[in-house]
Amino acid sequence: MGGLSKKAFQIKRIGDREKLPFIFLDGGALLFKQNTFHSNAHQQQADIMTATGIARAMELMDCKAVGIAPQDLAGGVDRLKEIQDQQKLNWVSVNLVEPTNKKPVFTPLIRTKAGSTRIAILGLTDDQGHPGVTREKYTIVSWKDSLPGYVKQAQEGADMIILLSSYPEPVNREIAQTIDGIHLILQSGRAASNMAPLKIRNTLLTRVAARGKYLGMMRIHWTKTGFWGQDLTKKIRKEQNKLDRINWQIGRIEKKKPASELKNNSLYTTLLTDRKHTINAIQALQKKKDAGASDPCSFTSQFIGLKSSMPDDTEVQGVIDQTTRKVNAFNKKRKRATTALPHTSLDKLAGTQKCEECHPVQVAFWKQTSHSSAWKTLEQGNQQFNDECLVCHVTLPYYDLDRAREEQLLVQLPKEFRDVGCESCHGPAAAHIKAPESNHPLLPQEKVCLQCHTDEHDDNFVYTEKRGKIACPKG
Structure with missing residues (x-):
């Protein structure tokens, strides 16, 4: 739990510094470490106390939505519903359904906004290779049967669609290859390493490493095209910087060499050619940018390592400390008895x-x-x-x-x-x-x-x- 207070501090710090609209999301595998509950009833109780504390911390961090992974279901669907009701967290899954009527057990789709961008958030629960198997009070159906319909529903009134998925990377790649309309897949952290956003057709797939040691952040420039590409403004700036360097080199040569020798100076003539090409490139990019409609969506991303030396958010740390004391007191009583x-x-x-x-x-x-x-x-x-x-x-x-x-x-x-x-x-x-x-x-x-x-x-x-x-x- 310790990383949550550091994560909360970083989120607030970034929000205060950048003054931009943002949403905080989690892909899942948040509450329990294993897919199945511990056989010992006392340990189950202690784990539930910890899970409730984690959910409370996420609520304080204003988490907009959390995907449901198999680990989150270790305590059963009813337990997860209790935690959701207590902490007002939005748990989402399109394929975690009731066994009889096949209706989603939790909210399949959440709509929100970041600035003027309308965003639809979907969740997907890993069936662990056994789709359709009925467990206690729920069934996880195949994403192939459930996801396409909800993506189509999400497209109505949304500019951008984000999928919170606990499926492994190969399945998420297949989703990106076969289903149109999903712009970003956030994979829950089952792996030990971060994965920078990977573009597959018009979908970005990314992952933050497991165990809460990193905070993943994306800065997204969203345009009406709805297609990922390169930020034209940044590309123009890059070309302009290149032009400045070329002009500086040309100026140095012109100061050192007499005009009569410049014509035969190979470096000088090469720089003149480069300057011409760079000016043409800037003009072409500017023309595209002025047209507006051709400006693609773009992003930058980074993974912030949550080191033990980093500051903590006092409010979230208070929840962690309170939860830890509660679990410790429970274990103390149990062990003495x-x-x-x-x-x-x-x-x-x-x-x-x-x-x-x-x-x-x-x-x-x-x-x-x-x-x-x-x-x-x-x-x-x-x-x-x-x-x-x-x-x-x-x-x-x-x-x-x-x-x-x-x-x-x-x-x-x-x-x-x-x-x-x-x-x-x-x-x-x-x-x-x-x-x-x-x-x-x-x-x-x-x-x-x-x-x-x-x-x-x-x-x-x-x-x-x-x-x-x-x-x-x-x-």
């Missing part, structure tokens, strides 16, 4: 105190690193009951959050496994302690670190640099 015993997976661990018996020099060094105070940082932020944070601030036999939750490793974790201990990097050591000669600890590889030092949680992590700071001394 549980009678579950630690899972046998923990038997593979020995604990840093046992390591110290044979490796006092290394453990003494470890105590000076931030790994040794990982639990303390959680307590200072009152996050020691937040599974999302907890999993990477303790010593576990593995760092798969879903599996750790399933085996309830985080519910009754013994105190000796608090902090990021030796076995977080070198692997479980109980077998090594029993038979040191035949069971050797692992040498840490980059992939071990990247289980927790992800872009989402540590955008300054460089393995070669960090390894030098925490590598155990010899001896």
